[in-house]
Amino acid sequence: MPMQSKKTFALVNYEICNPIKCNPDKGICAAVQACSHKVIKQIDGVFEPPIIFQDMCMGCWDCIEVCQLDAIQIKHIGS
Secondary structure, eight states, X not given: OOOOSEEEEEEEOTTTOOHHHHOTTTOOOHHHHXXXXXXXXXXXXXXXXXXXXXXXXXXXXXXXXXXXXXXXXXXXXXX
């Protein structure tokens, strides 16, 4: 099976990400709720920045569209 030469996925900029600013009452990241593939999660709990399981990211960009702080970006790797 040939290896994929190029991959595009979502990446959290942790210098910008702040679920408290986005959702001061519940601390739930909108990007987590928007991900239809369930590959972005707040595994450290509410009010904590999410983690994207990049190897499973499908590149649908739903998380980017809903992030109020523009803290989720597109990352390209490979040739």
